[in-house]
Amino acid sequence: MIFPIGDTQVQGGHKPFVSYTFIILNVLVFFYEFYLGPSANEFIMTYGTIPQEITTGKDYFTLFTSMFLHGGWMHLIGNMMFLWVFADNIEAKIGSSRFLLFYLLGGLAASLAHIIFNSTSTIPSVGASGAIAAVMGAYLVMFPHSKIKMLVLILFRSFHIPAFIFLGLWIGQQLLAGFGSLAETKDTPGVAWWAHIGGFVAGLIAGYYFKQAMDRWHPNASVPKNYV
Secondary structure (H helix, E strand, O other): OEEEEEEOEEOOOOOOHHHHHHHHHHHHHHHHHHHHHHHHHHHHHHHOEOHHHHHOOOOOOHHHHHHHOOOOHHHHHHHHHHHHHHHHHHHHHHOHHHHHHHHHHHHHHHHHHHHHHOOOOOOOEOOOHHHHHHHHHHHHHHOOOOEEEEEEOOOOEEEEEEHHHHHHHHHHHHHHHHHHHOOOOOOOOOOOHHHHHHHHHHHHHHHHHHHHHHHHHOOOOOOOOEEO
């Protein structure tokens, strides 16, 4: 298994308090789910995003609460690792308040994309991956040449790969799986591929906006430099 564990960091800028707070909140909510035991299923049905309910005008609040729910340990750990690697640089560049709004809107865009392609589904969608995909989309635009540190778990060895290669391969995989899922006719549990795609596209758009707006936000600031 190969997964990202770090990247080149931005010197200076805002401290990533919001990014770390999101990680803590996701972990705490998951521990609460674990504490609920068998009742966790009811909790997820209440606070997860069910496309059929959204399309009939119900439970809009779940578009946000679902971002903090996870279906298992690996789901949580994988998402939090990606959030740890990619979110801090974005927050450092655009500021904590803007990052807070961006993250939530990215998660909302991801959920809406999932609903568009699964409008009659009665299965709750949960997880932070849609919002994190938005972060990754913005990262691709803002830090394309950043180095992503990858860990080969079996060998306990690491190597670096340019961000544009890693993220390009990642979104390519999501697109293949997303279009493949359109051929499925059964409403069965699985990965919300279109939430990933929708979030990533929203992040790309936001990333281009952030790059254009940086000079207006910080007209006298020097451009932060990367270090490994």
